[in-house]
Amino acid sequence: MTAINSVVDLRKDGDIAIVTIDSPPVNALSADVRDGLDGAFKALATDASVKAVVLVCAGRTFIAGADISEFGKPPRGASLHGVQDAMEASPVPVVAAIHGTALGGGLEVALCAHYRVADAKARLGLPEVKLGLLPGAGGTQRLPRIVGAAKAVQMTTSGDPMPAKAALAAGLVDAIVEGDLTEGAVAFARKVVAEGRPLTKVRDDSSRLGGDAASLAPMFAEFRKANARKFAGFEAPEANIKCIEAAVALPFEEGMRVERSEFMKLMGGLQSAAQRHVFFAERQAAKIDGLDPKAALLPVKSVGIIGAGTMGGGIAMNFxxxxxxxxxxxxxxxxxxxGVAVIRRNYENSAKKGRFSMEEVEARMGRLTSTLALEDLKDADMIVEAIFENMEIKKQIFGRLDTIAKPGAILASNTSYLNVDEIAASTSRPESVVGMHFFSPANVMKLLEVVRGAKTAPEVLATAMATGKAIGKIGVVSGVCHGFIGNRMLGKRQEQANKLILEGARPSDVDRVLTDFGFPMGPFQMSDLAGLDIGWSAETSKGLTVRDRLCEAGLRGQKNGKGFYDYDAERNRTPSPVAEQIILDYAAEQGINRREIGDEEILERCLYPMVNEGAKILDEGMAQRASDIDIVWINGYGWPVYRGGPMFWAENDAGREKIAAGLERMGMDVSPRLKAGF
Structure with a gap:
């Protein structure tokens, strides 16, 4: 065996050379890996004893992609294009042996081999679009030449990986290897040599594109139309499509120039910076200040849920x-x-859509026990309270749990706003109490706010975060304050939205401005969806707010087809004249002189106070870092990912100084953190 450098070695199995990358944890295409590959293929180019080359990776995966930590830094080491050229120009067949994942640059390297084999569990894809980019090493030009333009467009714009079986059917891999991958790849290479197969370069074969520019034009047009809503606001999907069109219409080298041009536009743009920020921020959010990441966690092998309503049922489904x-x-x-029937119906609906089998439905339901006795939670490792927001009732429940739950059990509240420390004080073990704020629908939404109480034990906090990850959530730690991170900031937006509709903006104007910004819905659409009468009582209503009067007039939102909007049978909405008249009458009673309000003012008044509140949250230590706030808003409230979250947007797009000046014009107290930086 010959060590090319610290991460790449070269050995021979008879007349088959084996180049092995061993660069933990995921064999990313770092400068060292590129240098090693460059050295290996240069050495092999002059070795007449070698009849074929197998490229394989040690560890848990093939090349998982580019080394993102090098993005934006001065280039060093061998270029990736140079390594690819050396592979393609090899005088003997090169076989890429894939296990784990071959993603992004990893797949682009594999596409420069003459043949590809994979184990049965391998997954291959080009996920760059999820970072606001496109494959910049020939992926948009080689992929359509091997799987066809239609499949390539789908793969590059979704970024989703393809399992090995599907990759074999698509022609992306030439064989699936059973047993030892390296041995299987060497055997495949010997077969290629014995059969005298040609050194076919993907770049030189256009036979699989599926047609020429004219015949494929309708496919591209239909694809754009079908995905218009999904791609709205994003720049990267369209850039990927343009590059696939170039692969169809132009010679390889000209298509590569298009790819390079589009890649550089995206790399230098704000959207990719925002999406890369989110990528790292999600990973950073999992780190808890002051806790040893290797500390032992508490076992969570059984869970109790208190409340079988919408939230409780959804939370149960996660487990x-x-x-x-x-x-x-x-x-x-x-x-x-x-509640149990709703859980079953949700699972059965998923089964009908082919997501899993009816046997799996029964297996999941078989793990569910329903009871009317709180005492039946005595053996649960974690108990999650998911009743409505009433402090006294929550304190009563936790007081009872204190006498029922076994020692060491985690006692969690799904409260959206309330003081977790006050809830914990109703027990004799406040160190076992933590907030676990799920977002509705809890079986779908990714965000989990994990609320650290003043006395929450470190192992309880760490276990709550780890449990969130285990059930597919993105956890963010919050301190104890009203509304925590997300709802506290949302309250500031809603406060301004409510003022705007009294001062002259229509609810549909406010919603339109925010959806144009990139939110999936505006505040009044959201109110209609949730139900205007949540927390409202006809017995106690005094008509003191617009919402009171809407509810008194029988407007409940989507549930009865009347709210800020009127809804038809398909839930298409039109602004409600009844709601608008109620708003006008209320404004007149309050002596408010209505005026024309422009879109820019709507956006500033809705978003600037949110950012300011986020800065205050950082001032108070209620969030660990600004990027955690961004993750909360992207995953819990629909902030557009291509804008990076409210704090990233303030720092990199809107401008903190401009926001501070705008807030001062509004007469608001500006956080010192907003002026100083996050």
């Missing part, structure tokens, strides 16, 4: 879906039966 038994508790049999 059932990953194999954790759940005992769910309600106070009345009717509510319990209804």
């Amino acid at each position: 059932l879906s990953v194999g954790i038994p759940v005992t769910i508790v309600e106070t009345k049999q009717e509510a319990l039966d209804k």
